[in-house]
Amino acid sequence: MSDRLPIFDGHNDVLLRLLNKRSPDAAEQFVAGDGEGHIDLPRAIKGGFAGGMFAVYISSKDDIGDVEEMMRGASYDVPLPRLITAPEALPTALAMMAILFRIERASAGRVKVCRTAKEIRDCVARGVLAAVLHIEGAEAIDENLDSLEVFYQAGLRSLGPVWSRPTIFGHGVPFRYPAGPDTGPGLTDAGKALVKACNELGIAIDLSHLNEQGFWDVARLSKAPLIATHSNVHAISQHTRNLTDRQLAAIRESGGMVGLNFATCFLRSDGQVDPATPIDQMLRHIDYLIQHLGIEGVGFGSDFDGAVVPQEIADVAGLDSLRTALRKRGFTDDVLRKLCYENWINVLERSWGG
Known part of the structure; x- marks a missing residue:
């Protein structure tokens, strides 16, 4: 078996990076x-990056400043940005989706926007990058859910009802350390309707x-597996973004999964943004997740282009460092295949209904 098992990833923010280039040739x-x-x-x-969830995310940096800079103290509590309305968010969301479709067209068959698990499997087998359209924070979706129907037809297959700021659908966790994830009220009535609509359409719901x-x-409410595309372990790093043992147990019971977030602030026990974080810290979270979720419940959710990641990996070209560390940890080819891509494809197939 080759050391280069393809990696399908639960989350990246490259579309935001490309949007911020403000170039007509970004794709x-x-x-x-x-x-x-x-x-x-x-x-x-x-x-050996096989693809993953490509996020559409509306930035709040202009509202509150540099979040990463605010997270450099021994403890921190970043203020929540204001709610963004659907009319404000929609043009940016459409622009980011357009970048993804332009990438597909410009790639001459090397990138495909996938709408079924079978398409992802085919891409992995052929070495084509499989991109799944994901929305991180449902600001661009109206309360009547008209845009959700349109986005689904365009290819939307994964959606997080919130980023860290509130939406008309619910409330996200602030960037707070040390703290737990119980930070406010739950879903609104509109949020509960959104969950039902996602189940009916076959859109995965991201809990991260x-x-x-x-x-x-x-x-x-949900009939689908519980999925956290890019989250880590609260018992190791007491950040609001990380999942408690009770949450992990619920994910396991549902047949869901968690993608390991590479962001150093969610990996480290001190909550710090530090590229010198060793890969061993990632392995601690992976071991814990496997213990609590089973081997079928764990994958990767890098947060590439959205976070500071360990310098031993540095970027997507450095994924061999992670593969090597996992092999040295004693992970077999069969286990690695599940971690690298099979678990993601299987849980998405169950969530999408085929």
């Missing part, structure tokens, strides 16, 4: 290799930014 630059941020196509190929009350609302 073509991604395909050719712009060498910026964490992901472009040549580096993805070099790192929901507060604890919202998490339990989804757990009660």
